Amino acid sequence: MTREEFTIEGALGTPLFLPWVERHAARLGVGMRLRDSAPERLAVEFEGAPALLDAMEMGCLLGPIDAWVESIVRKRISAT
Amino acid sequence: MSEGGAMRDQWYPVGMTKQLTAQGRDTMLMGEPIRVALAGGAPSVTDGTGRALPVIDRFGHVWTSLGQPEKDLFTIPEVDQPGRRLVDVGVCRVRCSPLRAVENFLDIAHFPFVHTDILGSEPHTEVARYEVEIRDDVDEVWATKVKFFQPQAAKSAEGGITTDYMYRVCAPTCSVLYKTCPPKPGEWDVIALFVQPLTETLCDVWPYMALYDDDAEMTDLIHFQQMIFVQDRSVLENQLPALLPLDPGREIPTRADMTSIAYRRWLKRHGFTYGAQLVAA
Amino acid sequence: MGMMGAACSDPCASAPTPDTGDTVPTDWTPAALSDDIPVASAAPGQLGPHDLAIWRSASGRIAAWADRCPHRGMRLSHGFVRGERLSCIYHGWGYGEGGQCVRIPAHPELTPPEAIRVPVFSVAEASGVIWVAEEAPDGPPPEFPGVVAFRSLQVSAAPEALAAALGGTGTVIETVLGGAQVVALIQPLRGGAAGLHLLAPEGSDPAALDALSAEVEALRRRVEAAEEMTA
Secondary structure (H helix, E strand, O other), X not given: OEEXXXXXXXXXXXXXXXXXXXXXXXXXXXXXXEEEEEOOEEEEEEEEOHHHHHHHHHHHHHOXXXXXXXXXXXXXXXXX | XXXXXXXXXXXXXXXXXXXXXXXXXXEEEOOEEEEEEEEOOEEEEEEOOOOEEOEEEEOOXXXXXXXXXXXXXXXXXXXXXXXXXXXXXXXXXXXXXXXXXXXXXXXXXXXXXHOEOOOEOOOXXXXXXXXXXXEOOOOEEXXXXXXXXXXXXXXXXXXXXXXXXXXXXXXXXXEEEEEEOOOOOOOEEEEEEEEEEEEOOEEEEEEEEEEOXXXXXXXXXXXXXXXXXXXXXXXXXXXXXXXXXXXXXXXXXXHHHHHHHHHHHHHHHHOOOOOEEOOOO | OOOOOHHHOOHHHHXXXXXXXXOOOOOOEXXXXXXXXXXXXXXXXXXXXXXXXXXXXXXXXXXXXXXXXXXXXXXXXXXXXXXXXXXXOOOOXXXXXXXXXXXXXXXXXXXXXXXXXXXXXXXXXXXXEEEEEOOOOOOOOOOOOOEEEEEEEEEOOOHHHHHHHOOOOOOXXXXXXXXXXXXXXXXXEOOOEEEEEEEEEOOOOHHXXXXXXXXXXXXXXXXXXXXXXXX
């Protein structure tokens, strides 16, 4: 299991974005904890197998249609 | 706004230049009837009202647009290199979104299962990490450092090799792939996919190749590529939903789908949504 | 032939009422014949609005799943069966017991999480018929002693029209067709169509089955022609 913090930046002002991320994490069986939330920036901690964290990044890069994700920066917190 | 949005102002292939006749051929572009013909020795395209549409004759194909393209059609510099054989493969009609046809072309993970023992084979299924970027200067999606094991990489390949690929999306329904060229190390074979959007769920696919292959018969080269596309068609006509989702909320893209995701992001950014589905379903 | 004994005295009680194919029946619905899904194969099916992938494992276990790979939406009914798994033909994602994803070939090192699974439908086999339901019904699907599954046909006509042509109502009809005492199971399909799953007397000789086939095909033509007239 790996824990990483994702800093997601872009036009995330839609109220749909965070629930979308939560739902996608659940579909992947990835643990999620919200660290910080702003209209243009979201900091989220995810926990799961490395390939699933990659998949989480893939999903979030597209997200719901009314959000635009400009970039996702990943920082490893821990790995076991 | 008329049907097609931003995609209306893009260039699309509508036929092979060498097949043009004075009488012309009726076909469709984004739901509208058009006629492609030879007029005074040059290709001409007219819409359902007889209005002349802009025309470009390039890569052995006729290109047109229902709108007003701001940019020239993309180029493929390799095509002009001496010694390459240019192959118009012909047309393959597929009952799928034109965008899905392009997305499938960008995908390597399906090789062992859809093109079994030709472009891929088990147990060599792993997709190694590769790089994807949107090049702002040319406004194209590029995937580089793509590697995959192929039992028969091309007509000229004997035995299995690890093949290098680069992928390029240069228009909403066009992609060019560069792959290891077995007879000429250091060079790339070029295979392009030009997709004509007939409707949002029906397209004509015009593959085009520029190869260093002196030995193979032209018909063999064409048959090889046609076989590959027929195999792809069985997948493309059975994906749900029919339109390409720009919200992956009902899918599970992984790192192996990175090029697909970059392509969809690029479509989303430009409002290229003809053949796309905006909400997950 | 005397096969309509007490054992199937009330098959209608456990069969759904015909509908337009848009609503999901709550009881068992016949979806295919057991012989039409041999070992290690998959085929498409329907249950109300749902597309199904009906497949049989190497050991003979039958399953009915949503016909859509969670990865990129490819129909799983086009997939391939190895052992006790159904794999998607597109990227080879493999699914086992309960629809659980067990293999993602592009990422062989990954043990897929429990969260990745294909929605599963209830399925049971009785009298050579594969029955499906969204939620497990209270009892097993009906048995029909004395008859065996013979063949399935798709009819471009409403289930009610098909039932009427067979001289009955509902979805389980016992009648005489081509001189044989048969059981006809009617499955509502989308687009105003119906599936007809026919059970013929046990031990029928080939000539009798040929006659039955000819009779049911004629019946299908009549029903479809009548449906076209009214449309």
